[in-house]
Amino acid sequence: MRFTNKNYPMKSEGFLPAERVYALDALRGIMMLLGLVxxxxxxxxxxDYQTIWPLKDPNNSMLFDLxxxxxxxFRMPVFFVxxxxxxxxxxxRKGPNTMLLNRFKRILLPFLAAVLSVYPLVFMAFTFSAASFASVKNPFGEAWNILVTGKFLPFNVVHLWFLYFLAMYTVVGWLPAKIFQKSTAFTMTFKKAFTYILQNAWLRIFCMATLIFGCLSWMGTTFILTNAAWKIDPSTFVIYLVFFE
Incomplete structure (x- = not known):
């Protein structure tokens, strides 16, 4: 299917895949399985990952850190790509407004539902495991106490941060789309510059490496961090946005 929508000049060339790209489905599946590892x-x-992952078995090895x-x-960057x-x-295929509505239904609503349903179970599981490692006599009682005292309330998004970021990235992508729709000249200029970068392998690598290096320098670490809190860390938000865009 050829890009033909005149409202978006960036669609005037190239083709959309006629069928579902099953290789990308497989790639996502592999990345999810690596999550178990x-x-x-x-x-x-x-x-010691502290609050990010408080569980720690006394029988440990540096091999697992490696x-x-x-x-x-590469795992989370691949997800965002x-x-x-x-x-x-x-x-x-559908335009920015339809994309926004689709992402609202398929990302934001499931995210909010999971915050209220999955989060308490995750919190209980962490509490149960930590109590078991600490040789507490009744680890399930410790975990159950989390629920009855209200400590399970979602004060952070834990592993749902991926959906949290995707919901915001959708809005971040929707706003420029509206600008590009109204400014054909700007859109074509941007397209030419972006296409030139993509077609030059060394320039493409240099630009991507520069963006990632800048974000990591901003973070002050060589390790891409995650954001499990409701409050967004700007450097983490930007570096994953680079992969998403």
């Missing part, structure tokens, strides 16, 4: 490694590694670092370097691809696909 990385979270097990957090428990059995020697690094595995965690290796997988974390794939999510950005499908968001762009929806945008080009």
């Amino acid at each position: 990385i979270h097990a490694g957090l428990t059995y590694g020697q690094t 595995i965690v670092s290796y997988i974390h370097a 794939v999510a950005g691809y499908f968001a762009a696909l929806l945008f080009y």
